[in-house]
Amino acid sequence: MPVAVSEPAGPAVGHRLLSGPPFTAGYERIDDHERRLGPRPPGNAELIGRLERSGLSGRGGAWFPTSRKWAAVRQASQGRAVVVINGSEGEPLSSKDRTLLLYRPHLVFDGALLAAEALGATDVILYLSRAQRGADRPIEQAIAERVGPARPELPIRIVKTAHRYIAGEATALVNRLSGGPSKPRFSLYRTAERGVDDRPTLVQNAETLAHVAMIARYGSDWFRKLGTQGAPGSTLMTLCGNVRRPGVYEVNLGVPLGKVLQAAGGTFTPPAGALIGGYFGSWVPGAALAGLPVEPNLLRDQYHAALGCGIVAVLPQDGCGIVESTRILSYLAAESAAQCGPCVNGLNALAETMERVSASQPKPGDIENVVRWIGMVRNRGACHHPDGAVGQLASALEAFRDHLSDHLYGRRCRGTESQGFPSPPLPGDRWR
Numbered sequence: 001m002p003v004a005v006s007e008p009a010g011p012a013v014g015h016r017l018l019s020g021p022p023f024t025a026g027y028e029r030i031d032d033h034e035r036r037l038g039p040r041p042p043g044n045a046e047l048i049g050r051l052e053r054s055g056l057s058g059r060g061g062a063w064f065p066t067s068r069k070w071a072a073v074r075q076a077s078q079g080r081a082v083v084v085i086n087g088s089e090g091e092p093l094s095s096k097d098r099t100l101l102l103y104r105p106h107l108v109f110d111g112a113l114l115a116a117e118a119l120g121a122t123d124v125i126l127y128l129s130r131a132q133r134g135a136d137r138p139i140e141q142a143i144a145e146r147v148g149p150a151r152p153e154l155p156i157r158i159v160k161t162a163h164r165y166i167a168g169e170a171t172a173l174v175n176r177l178s179g180g181p182s183k184p185r186f187s188l189y190r191t192a193e194r195g196v197d198d199r200p201t202l203v204q205n206a207e208t209l210a211h212v213a214m215i216a217r218y219g220s221d222w223f224r225k226l227g228t229q230g231a232p233g234s235t236l237m238t239l240c241g242n243v244r245r246p247g248v249y250e251v252n253l254g255v256p257l258g259k260v261l262q263a264a265g266g267t268f269t270p271p272a273g274a275l276i277g278g279y280f281g282s283w284v285p286g287a288a289l290a291g292l293p294v295e296p297n298l299l300r301d302q303y304h305a306a307l308g309c310g311i312v313a314v315l316p317q318d319g320c321g322i323v324e325s326t327r328i329l330s331y332l333a334a335e336s337a338a339q340c341g342p343c344v345n346g347l348n349a350l351a352e353t354m355e356r357v358s359a360s361q362p363k364p365g366d367i368e369n370v371v372r373w374i375g376m377v378r379n380r381g382a383c384h385h386p387d388g389a390v391g392q393l394a395s396a397l398e399a400f401r402d403h404l405s406d407h408l409y410g411r412r413c414r415g416t417e418s419q420g421f422p423s424p425p426l427p428g429d430r431w432r
Contacts, residue, residue, distance in 0.1 A: 013263045016226075016234055017210050018250045023103050027138045030145040033106040040110045041216050043117030048074065051212065054220035055232040059096075060086060060205035061280070061309045063296045066212070069202065072192035074119045076200040081121035084177065084196070085112050086205045088129045088161055088168035091278040092331075092425050093311045096236035097206035099248045102135050104210065105142040109156060111209025114216050115202055116154050124156045125196075127173055130429065131163035164428035165279070165335040166385050170203045172337075181431035183337040184383035205309075207236050227253035231295045235310050239264045242271055242316035242420045251294055257312065258290030268420070269317040273399050277308025279328050279424075280388030282395040283321055289314075305395070319419035321400030322407055325393055326351070326358040331424030332389040337431070340382035346373060347389055354393070360407045367408060371397070 020028055020036055034040075052067035073081050085108060089097045100108050112124050126139070143156050159177060161167045167182035170191050176182035177196045187194065195201025204212075211233065215223050224232040231253040237260065240246045244265030251260050257274075261267060271286040282305035284292060293299060296307045315321060333347035350373055353366050374390045381387060397404060406413055 013249050013251055013260070016214055016250060017100065017104065017107065017207070017236060018248070020104065023099075027103050027105055027142055030106050030142070033104075037107075037214075037217060040113065040213070043114035043216070045074065045118060047114060047118045047212075047216060050215060050220050054215050054223040056208070056211055056215060056223065057231070057296070058204060059207040059211070059235055059310065061277075061306075063307070066204070066208060069192060069204075070115065070119060072190065073200045073202045076193045077120045078200075079120045079122065080199045081116075081119045082123045082125065082177075082196045082199050082201045083112050083116045083119065083121045084173060084201060084203045085109075085124070085126045085156075085209060086168055086170075086173060086203050087132075088127055088173070089132075089205075090129065090163070090165045090168045090428075091280075091309055091311065092165075093238060093240055093275075093278050093313050093422055094309050095238045096248050096310060098132060098135060099236070100206045100210055101139055105139055106146075107210040107213050108206045109142070109146060110213035110216075111204075111211070112156065113153055114212055115204065115209065119200075119202060121202070122154070123196075124154050125177060126156055126158045127168070127177070128158060128160050129163045129167065130160045162429050162431050164431060165332065166337060166383065167428070167431070169383065169385075171383070173203060174201060176432075183339065183431055184385070186382060228295055230297045235294075235307070237294070237310040237312060239312050239314070240422050241274070241314040242267045242269060242319070243314055244268060251310075254293060254295045256290060257292040257294055260294060260312070261289070261314070267314055267316070272315045272317050272319050272403075273321050274315060275311070275313040275324075275328075275392070277306045278311040278313075279332060279392060280384075281306060281308050281311065281392055283325065283392065283399040284395075285399045286315075286317075313422060316420040319421055320358075320403050320406075320413050321396050322354075322403045323358045323413065324419065324421050325396035325400075326354040327424050329354055329389055329393050331427070332385070334427040336385060337383070340380075340386075342377045342381040342386040346377040347386055349373060350377070350390065350393065357404075357407050358413075360410060360413060362408055367404070 048070045056066045057063040161182045172182045172184045174195045175185045227233045237251045273286045299305045330351040333351040336343035377386045
């Protein structure tokens with residue numbers, strides 16, 4: 001379900017990546033982009049040191065230090081590296097990378113070309129989902145603006161992939177760009193060592209590369225003026241569900257989530273809870289949301305949650321966390337790459353059982369089986385898909401104990417068919 005894009009506003013919100021002309025004007029042309037920010041500086045090995053000093057971490061979900069990823073690719077490169085802009089955005093609740101590619105594409109392309117120069121890459125690829133049909137033309141136009149004798153840059157090639165949840169996972173991406181299906185694959189080597197066609201490959205999502213372009217222009221100290229010591233800078237977040245102004249916001253890391261929700265106009269009703277980080281994220285009860293820190297380290301250490309790709313999906317007061325968690329689980333089970341037992345058998349068994357529970361028709365022992373199966377599935381898959389799926393379910397069982405009790409003991413579920421929460425989409429297309 002697409003999420004409407006809002007203009008950034010409010011005290012918790014930054015104005016770096018999303019600054020510039022209004023989105024109603026369409027994408028920012030290359031000449032306007034360079035008049036506003038200045039020309040792209042050259043990329044070199046020193047940029048890796050600048051990224052290390054900035055503390056920039058990848059904004060694709062794992063928050064891995066960007067400089068370490070670049071250093072690994074450069075060490076293995078020998079002039080054969082590949083740079084991939086991961087714009088597939090398979091997470092149904094996220095719109096941040098799409099927003100950048102639609103409205104600030106040259107910021108992303110600057111970052112990718114800086115990476116190519118710093119790493120000695122010979123190919124730059126933009127990896128897009130086929131579902132992003134509305135974005136094709138402006139993105140192609142933006143790329144065409146960078147072609148010509150006045151801009152001796154590497155060409156950026158577009159490759160499209162299946163609209164599947166895990167098609168953007170790094171090994172699935174590498175598999176697709178190497179001629180195979182967009183399914184995760186097991187490899188003894190890191191993507192930085194052997195990626196596309198067995199060449200060292202840097203995979204970065206669009207937002208991370210946009211931050212790179214800004215750091216290259218303004219420096220690491222400038223980047224650290226926002227955020228915290230452990231998580232410097234700003235990040236893009238998609239707010240959806242029970243919020244008055246859903247959309248993409250640029251948020252200064254470290255602020256309480258309550259201030260971010262205020263910047264989005266607040267919620268229509270007191271929230272029952274929220275899904276933080278997307279479909280592989282964690283559910284947090286409504287009472288904890290206002291003080292929740294938008295900081296990946298604190299979220300992990302204090303709340304056992306992850307900021308992931310920056311999603312906050314708010315469940316309204318009359319929503320049911322068990323119903324929504326089950327819908328997501330069923331979607332993820334259908335999105336399985338079907339390459340291992342935990343996905344094929346485990347997720348389907350969990351989804352089938354939770355569908356009975358969420359319909360308030362449980363069989364004896366259902367919830368005990370669910371708890372046991374979650375433990376059996378974790379850390380046993382061929383990729384992280386089953387881990388993410390059972391992780392969000394386990395957090396829902398913990399965050400919504402009262403909701404679960406209603407379903408187990410035959411009380412009327414507080415949820416309705418329209419809970420103000422974005423429903424999972426239909427399963428995606430084929431893996432190519």
